[in-house]
Amino acid sequence: MTIANVIVDVPSQNTNRPFDYGIPEKFEGIVQPGVRVIIPFGPRKIMGYVVSISEESDFSKIKNIIDVLDVTPVLTEELLELGKWLSRKTLSYYISCLQVMLPQVMKAKYRKELWKLTDEYLQSDLDPLFDGRAVIDYEEFEQSNLSYKMLRKHIDDGEVDVHYEVKSRETKKVTSMLEPQMDTMQLEEVLVDLSKQAKKQRAIVEYFMDHKEPITKKQLLQTLGTTAASVKPLVKQGVLQEYEQEVFRDPYGNRNFERTEPFPLTEEQSQAITPILSSIEQRQHEVFLLHGVTGSGKTEVYLQSIQQVIDNGKEAIMLVPEIALTPQMVERFKGRFGSKVAVLHSALSAGEKYDEWRKIQRKEVQVVVGARSAIFAPFSNIGIIIIDEEHENSYKQEDRTRYHARDVAIERASRHGSPVVLGSATPALESYARAAKGNYHLLTLSKRMNNAVMPEVELVDMREELHEGNRSMFSRVLKEKIEARLARREQVVLFLNRRGYSTFVMCRDCGHVMECPHCDIALTYHKNQNRLKCHYCSHEEPMPTECPECESKTIRYFGTGTQKVEEVLQQLIPEAEVIRMDVDTTRRKGAHEKLLQQFGDKKADILLGTQMIAKGLDFGNVTLVGVLAADALLNLPDFRASEKTFQLITQVSGRAGRHEKPGEVIIQTYTPEHYSVELASQYEYEQFFQEEMKLRKAFNYPPYYFLTLFTVSHPNELKVQEVTQKIVQFMRQKLSDQSMVLGPTPSALTRINNRYRYQCMVKYKKEPEQRKLVERILHYYEDEMKQENGLQIVVDFQPYQLM
């Protein structure tokens, strides 16, 4: 008897290994590595992933698989292996690593259906089961006692398919199609026979005299302003044929993308692309760091590298940060590669995501453009992996499986013998250091396209503005320059750095700040509801009319939200048309796209926004960029604060003067002398790198040292201190003298949701045994961590969020 080795859907230490199950005869040949199965586990029936098949088991009494969920494996052998690697690398359960690779739908509740994909008779007993229907419940098949092997054959032949339908059906996946059954002459005759009163029917027939192609019923009805009742008799008479067709929920389906041709590359671009192309050709794994200033044509290098990969019959993964997955970006890929592209990002509904994923699985596309999780695209013949804006923190997953997409990319590409291209105008310090050491192959684009100059940057010291009596959040020079742009009908991008700069409420008399009662953090004021909200837990309360401390009526909100800026801006320059882009205005689906379209169509003078406008925008008419609070990030308790500030200023400045018209940038700051602000304003990446490296070395931070961050939390503060203390002691004792173990320290956010948080930070150069030690710690506390609202210990081997 063959045995399936199954990873069960129970994330715990004890179950973090394969369990053996027998394969009943009817499932033989169907159960293979990568399929999901239902198995008995204790008293329950749960889901599991088959990871391998073996001839025998060490156990004498084993249970059988109850059901098989997939007929085609959902995870390839490579992904199963990758899951193992990921689980070792991040110290997470194997099951969590497998789950993280699949679309949400496949973890959620679903209903299974069988779809007949052909009009031909299925040469087996399956056809009578369909009985003329295009879709049947999978249950019907299961109850029919028909053979799974037969089903498998139909699936392999592309005649039948298994579908998982999300429980909450968002949109229909089949649509009715109509097609003429007659030629024009015959339709002519039908028309003659139709009564003059049957106006709608006549219109339909006339339509098909001109259009031979099938059309969706819905579209036809809309075009002709008629109802299904008029279609019905025509179908009955055999004039038209009506049939159901599967539609993929293509989020970009209703848009036409203008096809673009590759540009002839500039000298610099050719020099950069040559080693990439040769790595593709020679199937040689190599990591490239493409350091190109903003607007230097990195994207064109990506596009042409991908073209080569497609020409070789291989597949490409293109990662972009969620925030940069703008319609403009998607357009560029769809424009070049058309329907060969699948797009994966969080704005898609669960169903849409699943459909895009399926296009990849079925090999209907060769390119995927997506955010972090697209790194797990189920391709089997990867020719290149590209990570744009590689310095972005959003490539790091911050819960459960704490992986960095860059690491996964390099691991996958090395298994496929293909290149990885990391691109950025401001590479992460770690990456640039690796390139400097020769671990990555450095490629440079130092010039902008069309020899456009980098925009002139002016720093405005806001302290001086204040001294000279300007209390506004707009400096005088910024105001003047905006007005000049309006006069010339050019456009402006205004950027407000909101992270670490939210609107808080303070009493002017006693200085009391309104804080969340459950978290150690100031509440944020939301103007349209006149309420205070905590961004870490769900707490909210009405805006007080007097100070709870001193009863003074002078309690006000401070700080700057985009809404506030918009108001001030409108008072300052009433004639300006402003588009505001922030979480509030882009919540509705498609809103993001619409606003950018409006701005692109010059329906507004100013685009005002937060982080989401910092990246990827390419508008030729933008000649001025203003940064309102450039240094807000500098005050965060994070050793990467300077690096982030440098990156952000550079990215935002990069939005100006990208085409013919030259650009200008105004940066308002309270710390113009800070090296990250100053060097960013001079586009001195190299020098910034040197400066920052000195500090990292002095304070023993990456890239000189690796970090491991333990965050311990519990409702009882004493308990947290005690556990953290124990971890610190244990690590100090076991690690080598070269390593530093810091703590216990209260985390920067000391309390979230009534749970106290302490941390222990390990800085090390080489500790091969470290993961084993951490495992021992987690094992030791396992019982306490299982309790509801009990102890939590989060270990991050590559921490980016230090709060």
Ligand SMILES: Nc1ncnc2c1ncn2[C@@H]1O[C@H](COP(=O)(O)OP(=O)(O)OP(=O)(O)O)[C@@H](O)[C@H]1O
């Ligand atoms: N070889 C080329 N010839 C002509 N135009 C080009 C060429 N390569 C790129 N471009 C155009 O130059 C502009 C800037 O290029 P692109 O957006 O690719 O730069 P980028 O380095 O990706 O910028 P960023 O990092 O700022 O997003 C785009 O409008 C692009 O279409």
Ligand SMILES: [Zn+2]
């Ligand atoms: Zn007060």
Ligand SMILES: [Zn+2]
């Ligand atoms: Zn809170």
